Amino acid sequence: SSSSQTAPSELPNTLTLANITHNTDSHTNIPRTLLPYLTRNLHLTKNHPISNTRLIIESLFPPSTYARYNTLPPVVTVAQNFDCLGFPQDHVGRSRSDTYYVNKYTVLRTHTSAHQAEKFRTLEKEGRSGYLISADVYRRDAIDRSHYPVFHQMEGAKLFDRRGRSSAEVVDEVLKDLEGMEQPNVEVVESCPLFEEEGNPVQTEKGHSREEAEAVGKHLQRQLELMVSKVFSEAALAAGDAAAAKEKVKVRWVSAYFPFTSPSYELEVLWNGEWLEVLGCGVIRQDLLDYAGRKESIGWAFGLGLERIAMLMYGIPDIRLFWSGDERFTNQFKEGVAKRFEAFSKYPQCFKDVAFWLGEGRGAGAAGGSGVVGGEEFHENDFMELVRGIGGDLVEDVKLIDQFTHPKTGRKSMCYRINYRSLERTLTNEEVDELQAKVRSQLEEKMGVQLR
Ligand code: FA5
Numbered sequence: 001s002s003s004s005q006t007a008p009s010e011l012p013n014t015l016t017l018a019n020i021t022h023n024t025d026s027h028t029n030i031p032r033t034l035l036p037y038l039t040r041n042l043h044l045t046k047n048h049p050i051s052n053t054r055l056i057i058e059s060l061f062p063p064s065t066y067a068r069y070n071t072l073p074p075v076v077t078v079a080q081n082f083d084c085l086g087f088p089q090d091h092v093g094r095s096r097s098d099t100y101y102v103n104k105y106t107v108l109r110t111h112t113s114a115h116q117a118e119k120f121r122t123l124e125k126e127g128r129s130g131y132l133i134s135a136d137v138y139r140r141d142a143i144d145r146s147h148y149p150v151f152h153q154m155e156g157a158k159l160f161d162r163r164g165r166s167s168a169e170v171v172d173e174v175l176k177d178l179e180g181m182e183q184p185n186v187e188v189v190e191s192c193p194l195f196e197e198e199g200n201p202v203q204t205e206k207g208h209s210r211e212e213a214e215a216v217g218k219h220l221q222r223q224l225e226l227m228v229s230k231v232f233s234e235a236a237l238a239a240g241d242a243a244a245a246k247e248k249v250k251v252r253w254v255s256a257y258f259p260f261t262s263p264s265y266e267l268e269v270l271w272n273g274e275w276l277e278v279l280g281c282g283v284i285r286q287d288l289l290d291y292a293g294r295k296e297s298i299g300w301a302f303g304l305g306l307e308r309i310a311m312l313m314y315g316i317p318d319i320r321l322f323w324s325g326d327e328r329f330t331n332q333f334k335e336g337v338a339k340r341f342e343a344f345s346k347y348p349q350c351f352k353d354v355a356f357w358l359g360e361g362r363g364a365g366a367a368g369g370s371g372v373v374g375g376e377e378f379h380e381n382d383f384m385e386l387v388r389g390i391g392g393d394l395v396e397d398v399k400l401i402d403q404f405t406h407p408k409t410g411r412k413s414m415c416y417r418i419n420y421r422s423l424e425r426t427l428t429n430e431e432v433d434e435l436q437a438k439v440r441s442q443l444e445e446k447m448g449v450q451l452r
């Protein structure tokens, strides 16, 4: 239906991922260039900063309470990734321009939440009330120093038993557990109300009392404040700054929306003068627990980006570095101790612009978002992926620098600036020209735009 830069003629009829062969169809949009990432497992690679970050966070959640799942395969059903989490049918996250489809029914997980239901279902058998899941996740996205089509998330959850207990008894148990927890070394600069009245309500109609939701929400926030204070004091110690390690980390709680939690929050951390979103979380919606056979439980869940935390902890400036085999990077993490990353020299940038006309007809959508190409819609992520497919990690970022609509023809013109820069060497002019020529020709061939 919508555009894809992979021409149907190039698609094999099957795709083998993690030893399982899947049929492909008109939904399939996984480029070959993505396949090697499915077996990299940076979160399990000894001494890699992503794995180190995972270990630091895991150390705060006792394995006797929190089961660990770190090897769940990335191919999941649309039901796991979206349907059973309550994503509406028209949610943008489901579109082929945002998500990698193996086929109509199967995707590369876009978040670790895809495993919530199956793990809630089996948790009790394993004698645990919580879990931590770490895994690679996949999203079609923009190109810049903090976005990559593959990244790693850690998801945590904790359930409290309500069987044969009154709401007041559940609240007591949660609060008792809370009292036993350490005081986090954070300063909460701002906090949204524990529940907003609209859009992010307590699920009273599903049997959550305000008091229960409030107790579970506090338990969740305390646990996560402890997590960030630990992570950031480790980072300061690693940088040899004992004084900074004792300082309070400034955080704020922001009201958020996820289809599978209510109320929901995001936790932001003040880092180098900027507020950075570190994770999303909330009280698990009761429908999901009911579906997973845990009708008589109430609990919380969170999901965080391991790259984002590792970049803060170690001062790593570019997300491509995590994938680099450059010894000036890997050697810095060899001893397995958290050490502040020492920047190595940057190689020169090389900017190249490409401008093109989209097809005629239905006008422009949101900035950079859509337009029409040869009767089909233009999706910026298709363009991003085309550039990644050609330039790979030699592209640092891609920015839309100009767009306008011709007053007479109504056609839309886009101009993007591609920044070519290797992390490992100086690129030659010839090499960059060749990459740019490929971008231009594939744009015409595969996306049907008219070059200017
Ligand atoms: C989610 O993925 C939800 N599944 C999180 C969640 C889990 C909510 C459980 C409630 C309960 P979101 O898309 O905001 O939400 O991503 C969560 C975190 O992943 C972000 O806070 C961020 O730290 C990280 N993240 C998201 N997108 C990227 C990206 N493109 N690159 C690096 N990190 C990212």
Ligand code: MG
Residues within 6 Å of the ligand: 277, 280
């Ligand atoms: Mg978010």
